[in-house]
Amino acid sequence: MRSLIVIPTYNERENLPDLVEQVFAAAPQTDILIIDDNSPDGTGVLADTLASGNHHMQVMHRAGKLGLGTAYVQGFEYAIAQGYDYVFEMDADFSHDPKYLPDFFRAARNADLVIGSRYIPGGATPNWSPIRRFISGGGNIFARAVLGIPIHDCTSGYRCYATPALRALNLHAINAQGYAFQVEMAYNIWKSGFRVRETPITFLDRRVGKSKMSRKIFIEGFTWVIRTRFTGDKAVRAPQPQQPPQSQQPQASDAVRQR
Ligand SMILES: Nc1nc2c(ncn2[C@@H]2O[C@H](COP(=O)(O)OP(=O)(O)OP(=O)(O)O)[C@@H](O)[C@H]2O)c(=O)[nH]1
Ligand SMILES: [Mg+2]
Numbered sequence: 293m294r295s296l297i298v299i300p301t302y303n304e305r306e307n308l309p310d311l312v313e314q315v316f317a318a319a320p321q322t323d324i325l326i327i328d329d330n331s332p333d334g335t336g337v338l339a340d341t342l343a344s345g346n347h348h349m350q351v352m353h354r355a356g357k358l359g360l361g362t363a364y365v366q367g368f369e370y371a372i373a374q375g376y377d378y379v380f381e382m383d384a385d386f387s388h389d390p391k392y393l394p395d396f397f398r399a400a401r402n403a404d405l406v407i408g409s410r411y412i413p414g415g416a417t418p419n420w421s422p423i424r425r426f427i428s429g430g431g432n433i434f435a436r437a438v439l440g441i442p443i444h445d446c447t448s449g450y451r452c453y454a455t456p457a458l459r460a461l462n463l464h465a466i467n468a469q470g471y472a473f474q475v476e477m478a479y480n481i482w483k484s485g486f487r488v489r490e491t492p493i494t495f496l497d498r499r500v501g502k503s504k505m506s507r508k509i510f511i512e513g514f515t516w517v518i519r520t521r522f523t524g525d526k527a528v529r530a531p532q533p534q535q536p537p538q539s540q541q542p543q544a545s546d547a548v549r550q551r
Contacts, residue, residue: 295322295378295397295452298367300360303333304384306500311384312342312349318390319397322380325370327352327363360449361473365466368458379458381451385498388450395491396452404457404486405478407443408450414492415445431513435475438521443488446478447471447513450493457486465525470509472516480525 297315301308308326315324326343328336328351336353343349352366364381371379378400382388392408399406409415411432417425428447435446451474461480468476482488 293321293378294376295319295380296325296367296371296374296376297322297380297382297393298325298327298364298371299382299384300327300329300363300367301331301335301339301384302329302357303331303335303501305331305333305335305338307384307386307498308335308338309342311386311390314390315382315393316348319393322348322393323376324349325352325367326350327354327367329354329357329363359469361466361469364473364477365463368453368455368463372455372459376455379453379455381449381453383449383498385501387495387498389493389496392450392491392493399489399491400452400454402487403489404454405481405488406452407445407448407478407488407490408493408495409443409445409448409490410493410495411444412490412492415490416492416494418494419497427510431471431510434514435517438517439475439479441479441482443478443482444490446475448493448495449474450495451477453477453481454486457481457484460484460486468512468516470506471513472509475513476516476520476525479520483525 299311312324315322326339326349328339330336330353336351339351343351352370354363368379380396388408396406396408410417411429417428432445432447435441436443461484466473466476466480478488
């Protein structure tokens with residue numbers, strides 16, 4: 293069982309060394325792929341230094357800030373090409389604590405997508421202001437209600453995918469970048485009949501550095517949900533799935549939390 297943790301970075305110099313250390317401490321069997329978008333603060337160079345002589349760590353350099361969604365799609369394609377069984381999404385800013393990795397591996401035994409959830413019992417966002425809770429929590433309730441998707445936290449970007457599920461999607465049809473990217477991926481996996489589970493996480497605010505999220509990203513999430521409700525999503529219809537879904541019809545009970 294081979295797993296790859298994809299960590300997109302843009303100006304994460306202060307976070308990266310500790311993060312890499314903690315990931316390998318929590319999950320020594322895993323590999324890491326850093327996807328750096330030519331960070332002005334030199335994160336890419338630092339990542340190369342951390343990766344030198346470490347066969348479990350790779351660095352992909354892109355020319356400029358091309359967005360989180362395209363970074364993850366490239367990471368997924370790399371994972372598929374390299375024959376990994378599982379591929380994780382993780383932020384570099386310590387909002388996604390590596391200590392939860394064993395929970396993800398446990399849940400992944402019976403799931404094609406495991407989402408680290410803030411909105412199931414055991415999950416939390418302790419540093420958040422009421423307004424941020426309202427926007428994120430409300431956005432999730434909105435997505436659930438409009439799309440009928442039985443997932444409590446479909447905007448969470450701490451995840452583990454089984455690569456056969458990714459192979460079955462048309463990844464090139466996915467073009468959302470921010471929260472909408474996470475919703476789109478979860479929706480497509482669920483809609484294609486794969487099993488989605490949630491495992492509780494406490495989401496902490498970034499330790500150091502600046503957030504790259506913007507109002508545009510929120511609006512993208514909102515409009516994507518509305519558009520998909522009326523037109524569907526192209527990525528669901530993969531041209532030729534290489535492996536059939538493990539369950540045929542999505543059921544409300546498929547999106548169950550772990551523990
Ligand atoms: N490669 C790449 N990474 C990005 C890009 N935008 C954001 N990231 C990384 O994606 C992760 C999430 O970005 P954040 O700025 O933390 O966004 P966020 O977590 O939604 O916002 P905060 O809660 O304010 O931290 C971090 O590891 C960023 O460095 C991008 O365009 N390219
Ligand atoms: Mg963050």
